[in-house]
Amino acid sequence: MFKANIETDGGIKTQAESTKVHYLRISVTDRCNERCIYCFPQDLGFLSKKDSQLSFEEFYAVVFHGAMKHGFKDFRITGGEPLVRKGTLSFIRRLTRTPGISSVRLSTNGTLLGYYARQLKEAQIAGVNVSLDTLKPSLYKKITGGDIVPVLEGIEECRKVGIEPIKLNTVLLKGINEEEILPLIDFAAEKNLIIRFIELMPISYTTKISKENFLSVYQVKQRLEKGDELEPLEKKWGQGPAKYFRMKSRNVIVGFIGALSDFHFCDNCNKMRLTSDGFIRPCLGNHLEIDIKGFLRPTVDPLGLYKSFEWALQKKPPEHSFREKYSPGRAMTAIGG
Template structure:
């Protein structure tokens, strides 16, 4: 069989360092664009179209990409969506990955509405951390934001994760005029539970997002208000583990407060991640719509793992600084692709 090689390098010898000196060791994989919620900041239900099933990468293709990525230095993989638990037999993929790579740091991002009874299985498979999206503790507001009355499912899942020893990070999109009045509730939750409550600045992502300047609640505003509610201590990087969140300890509390600031104080200079979309496209930057088609390569029997590794390598070399794209397009949606297909 003839192979069309781009270089002669073995995949394990290909590094993931770009022209800005940043090295990738973290891969985010959207396993589906399907989601059972209809969050206002992601998309509306009007005219919604899913990626055709035949174009969604299979679990085997995901596993192959992760094999290639691990050989290139990736040590952390986040499985996201859409909603990962909306895809059938999702735990089979988790098991597949951790059986092959027991030392790989596999994490999930989920809305937790479909997690009933699954925390124990995740812990047994070797998952240690779960990120749970939750923008309000008010049932009616939850329904308004997500289009579904499923808040109780989420709070049960958080309790279940903590009971089985999973680290929990609560991801909260900061929405002025919508959930800014609940800051005391979130601070109190972090005081009473060993979780990171992380407010994420609302980004203008996707053509049907509800983003506007009027509902942008900045991290500076959040921190200023939070300091009126609790004594906060900024944690140094070594104390907060890796990641873009600026974390603060809460005096007398079990958990921590986090701020993720893609709009007001970007972290592009230290970005260590790549993204694979649900239809098998490589995105080197969240804010860029430039995609590299890996799915077609995966389905071509003449393409080797080394070929794919070299394409990933070459694409990463020119990985942009997202802040430049953000500044250039600030008046419009930064990326046309909906967040459910990118994986956040």
């Protein structure tokens, strides 16, 4: 990883206080129908074999016998692109109907939302995050390899059926989508959406962080403050690390996710990840993974799943390793967005 004199929000990183971990992000597939330059490697050798992917029954066993027994009550379904896997909607529906689960949310590239929005609403989804790095079709194609039209249609369909909140996730790519920041904010304001700006992180084989492509959320916030007042908000929309502000003149909520420039980013981390091929990952920015497939096959071992989560919680690091020349062992799409 590069060493740059990036501006930060100040402060010295201290040992995180004990935070109750109750949020599990479940990647149901490492496949995706887009090829984002910061997420999906051009070399497809990372894709897991079909028989190593957990079934939805196995996912549910992990949730019921491992996660929930340790107080996990909030869940997010991710990928890859989760909606490309047949059965994802039924799995979401099963989770939302499970006593003791507080919320189930979805992260998606939005390409299939037009078809699934009404069914997601009926399944009682608690919110949808949509990746959107630009409003320009040509630039969208350059960043994702896909077509922006179904994404915008999917967002509109989510609004139509009443899914709330709808959050846009914009990865900051210096020199690529810097000029898209204000248009995206205006789009969010017009559609009554929440928008979050996310720093590029060292989690991909295709996009290495450098001075040329890294733009900190602190710098973006400074730019926005030159033309508007940003009112800090205590309310959190979801379970993630974003810090939220209301842009007063535009009356839009803007969030900032700064894993590199925010030295207190990990202080209140409340989440872990479950990969599609059956690994518990206590921290996105740490190589530690716990393989739990042996407690699922050939039969479910509830005690083994329980102890796996207990061990993962004990080993969860107080902070990520992104500032320590971190090199990803897996692509983001394999870990779960």
